[in-house]
Amino acid sequence: MSDSAPTPPAPQTLTRAQQERRTALRSLAVGAGVTCAALAGLLRTKLATGAPRLRPPGAIDEDAFLAACIKCGQCVQVCPVQAIELADLIEGLGSGAPYIAARAQACDFSCDAVQCVLACPTGALTHKIDKKEQVRIGVAELAAPDRCLARKGQGFKGPARGVDHAGKLRYPEIDRWKPKPVAAHPYDLDLCDLCVRQCPIEGAISLQPAAGLTNDKARTPVVTDKCVGCGVCEMICPAEPAAIRIAPRVTGRHPA
Amino acid sequence: MNRALSRLAEGYAQMFGKAPKKPERADFTERAWDLLAYKKTPAQRAYRKAAIKAEREEEVVNHTWRNRRWVSILVVNLLFVASYWLDLQLIEGALTASRVFGFHFADLNSALQVMLAFKTVLINLVIGTGTVVVIYMLFGGRSFCAWVCPYHLLSELGEMLHLRLAAKRLVKDHPLHRATRAVLFAVFAALAFVTGYTVFETISPVGILSRAMTYGVVGGLVWVALLLLIEVFYSRRFWCRYVCPIGLLYGVTGAASPVRIKYDGNFCLHEGKCREVCLVPHVLDITKFGYSKDVEAPIGPDCTRCAMCLDACPTGALSFDIKGLSRPQTDRRKADGAATCADATQGERRT
Numbered sequence: 001m002s003d004s005a006p007t008p009p010a011p012q013t014l015t016r017a018q019q020e021r022r023t024a025l026r027s028l029a030v031g032a033g034v035t036c037a038a039l040a041g042l043l044r045t046k047l048a049t050g051a052p053r054l055r056p057p058g059a060i061d062e063d064a065f066l067a068a069c070i071k072c073g074q075c076v077q078v079c080p081v082q083a084i085e086l087a088d089l090i091e092g093l094g095s096g097a098p099y100i101a102a103r104a105q106a107c108d109f110s111c112d113a114v115q116c117v118l119a120c121p122t123g124a125l126t127h128k129i130d131k132k133e134q135v136r137i138g139v140a141e142l143a144a145p146d147r148c149l150a151r152k153g154q155g156f157k158g159p160a161r162g163v164d165h166a167g168k169l170r171y172p173e174i175d176r177w178k179p180k181p182v183a184a185h186p187y188d189l190d191l192c193d194l195c196v197r198q199c200p201i202e203g204a205i206s207l208q209p210a211a212g213l214t215n216d217k218a219r220t221p222v223v224t225d226k227c228v229g230c231g232v233c234e235m236i237c238p239a240e241p242a243a244i245r246i247a248p249r250v251t252g253r254h255p256a
Numbered sequence: 257m258n259r260a261l262s263r264l265a266e267g268y269a270q271m272f273g274k275a276p277k278k279p280e281r282a283d284f285t286e287r288a289w290d291l292l293a294y295k296k297t298p299a300q301r302a303y304r305k306a307a308i309k310a311e312r313e314e315e316v317v318n319h320t321w322r323n324r325r326w327v328s329i330l331v332v333n334l335l336f337v338a339s340y341w342l343d344l345q346l347i348e349g350a351l352t353a354s355r356v357f358g359f360h361f362a363d364l365n366s367a368l369q370v371m372l373a374f375k376t377v378l379i380n381l382v383i384g385t386g387t388v389v390v391i392y393m394l395f396g397g398r399s400f401c402a403w404v405c406p407y408h409l410l411s412e413l414g415e416m417l418h419l420r421l422a423a424k425r426l427v428k429d430h431p432l433h434r435a436t437r438a439v440l441f442a443v444f445a446a447l448a449f450v451t452g453y454t455v456f457e458t459i460s461p462v463g464i465l466s467r468a469m470t471y472g473v474v475g476g477l478v479w480v481a482l483l484l485l486i487e488v489f490y491s492r493r494f495w496c497r498y499v500c501p502i503g504l505l506y507g508v509t510g511a512a513s514p515v516r517i518k519y520d521g522n523f524c525l526h527e528g529k530c531r532e533v534c535l536v537p538h539v540l541d542i543t544k545f546g547y548s549k550d551v552e553a554p555i556g557p558d559c560t561r562c563a564m565c566l567d568a569c570p571t572g573a574l575s576f577d578i579k580g581l582s583r584p585q586t587d588r589r590k591a592d593g594a595a596t597c598a599d600a601t602q603g604e605r606r607t
Contacts, residue, residue: 027432027498030491031440034459034499037479038444041458042451067373067452070366070381071463072353073471077340086467088475093453095476096352096467121353121360121380122370 044092052248053091053099054231056084057107057135058117058125068124071096075116075125081168081179083107083231084116100137102231102246107137109200109230110170110179133201138229138246140195140205142221147239149192150207153215156192159183160236167235169198182236195221195233195244202226205233259550264511267539267556271507273435276541283549291521291551304525311527311570321563322412328403336470351404351466352457353384360384364509365502366463369456372448389509395561397510401496401503401535402562406469407461407480411496414487421488430491432498434538441501461495462502493535503560511557517565518577519543521551530565530574540565543573554579 014022045066052062056075059065075098076084083105087094098116100107109132117125129135145151160182161167168179187194191207199205204227207219221233221244234245270276284292294300335347336354348355352366362384371377392400401408421427444456457463461483464476483495496503519542526545531537539556542548554577565574576582 023431023433026430026491027436030432030494030498031436031443034440035443035447038447038455038459042447042453042455045453063452064374067454068370068376068378069454070353070362070370071454071457071467072349073467074349074353074355076471077348086471086473088473089458089464089479090475093455093458095458096350096463096473121349121355121362121384122374122378123376123380 041092041095044090045094048092053087053094053097054102054137054229054246054248056098056100056116056125057114057132057137057228057230058120058127058129059137060124060126065124066093066097068122069097070122070124072121073098074119074121078111078115078119079107080110080115081105081108081170100231102234103242104235105167106169106231106233106235107135108169108179108232110168132228132230133226135228135230136249137231138248139227140221140223140229140231140233140244141247142223142243143245144239144241144243145220146243147241148221148243149239150219150221151213151243153213153218154192155188155190156194156238157186157188159186160194160238169232169236170200191217191219192238193219194236194238198232198236200230200232201228204228263553264557267511267558268508270434270538270556271504271511271558272438273433275434276538276547278544278547279549285550288521288549288551292546295545307571308525308527316570318567321567325403325562326409329406329409332404333406333466333469336466340470350463350470351406352460352463353381359387361388363462363502364388364505366454366457366460368445368505369448369454372445373452373454375449375452392506392510393513394515395510396513396515396559397506397508397557398503398560399510399515400506401500402560405462405502406465407483408496408560408562410465410480410484411487411493414484415493418488418492422492427489432491432494434498436498437500437504440499441504444501456501460502496535507558513557514579514581515561516577516579517555517559517561517563517574518582519548519553519555520573520575521548521553523571523573525571525573527570529568529570533564533568535560535562535564 055062055065060068071086073086073096076082076086083100084098085101087097087099089095091097112132113130114132114135117127117129120127142148149156159165163183165183167182169182169185170176170179171185174180193207196205196207203224205221205223208222210220213220229246229249231246234242237244281289295304332347335344336350338344339346339348346357351363353360353362355361360380360383362381364385367381367385370381418427418429422429447455459479461480464480467473468477487494491498524543526543528543530543531540534540536558539559542553542555555574561576563576566576
């Protein structure tokens, strides 16, 4: 009929049933392919080796976090020091979820009261916390005692991470409100105590004498259970790679 | 009223994969049947043939609505980017969830995935989805696809390439069954619930593109590029047509939206240009000769309101309509020589 849409002649003649069968098989194949691609993300996360990511303040247990996070990045937008980044596709299910790379930029609480938690629309960062002391991102540990300057009784002079480091930190004694580049803030210390000096949480870390230290001046950093895992010590540690780093708390992030 | 309900039910069924079928005599309204009879007269046949011929000789390329839509997609997505980089704070977040002037917005499918995986009803998400549901109930569910979704824009460019290659017989479209999308929707919902993860979010090109633009997380673009390659070389617009659960959910949400495209059989030459450009041609099945039970009918809920059919239609048989607000198309304009229902019922015959 001249009124219906012109149908181009089929190059090969298939019966209607054959065509339908092909369409069904194609649909099945494409559907299975798309499902497999999504499952590859799941597999990637399940088989992941190595330490889990540090999640932003208030993050609930990792599995629940990945379920609850809607991957919108609103926490990224409010952070005054841009400590939060979004993971890429390579992380499977974690793709689009926020994390903190503390060595590059720690969470220094420049915002005063966990802005990222307030920004989160889903409770993946739980609204049960509202003070920095309640945060449990991870916990600092002296991962490489041999590299610690304090343990060697050494001082430190100059910018903590060299002049090229892009990290920022709030120095309350200079400007209460605006974080400053670490590179623009040189130190001159008889005994390196940067991890203790810059720690934003009172009583979380201190230098203590310890057995086995060769030098009279030497002290070792001791972390208490007040540590929130913000990562400022890891960012500021002048040893390369850092002597102190944050171990993620995989479970039990909920404050009691 | 019953007619409207059965039309809605049919629209839903087609969205979930049912093939449209030619109506029986009993399904037609009297006016529609009369119009059809009138259109079958030799004079009308000759008129249509001449009109189509004249119009093909003087091909008018019209992209009015497409251009408006592209502006809309670009503006919305650039607002996301500018809100972050220029600190404008108008639309913060990504297309999965955001704050628009401080109000929570959440993508329906993203929110559903989160709630199924997390197994908690989150109040902010309920507020966010509620706002979005109201917006798309008013403005037409799948207008999200055509007027907001950044993948839609890329997909349109891929489609242009596909059609160009297809015209040279270098590629061939491999259509899939439209029920694939409904099945995949159920699969992804079930996966979220069973695994406890937002499994679909990982491969959602909407989220990937939105985050890539705003936050510079670009690795996922490899996946988006793969999807586009499939669309160019294998199956025309396969993601939006046969896969995307986001589109299905918006379609379901805005099925009874007052903003829709309306078909007016009085002006239709049944040439099929609209179906050639349409992302979801099954909704335009009523524009085939003898397929519309009514003289005037709204296009089904799978319609994205992209209005490419409006650009393509040479006679204005398709137009935007707001239920209860628009005047009837027939009153608004009267095309020369177009068959109208009045002609048919009054028994007028043109020569």
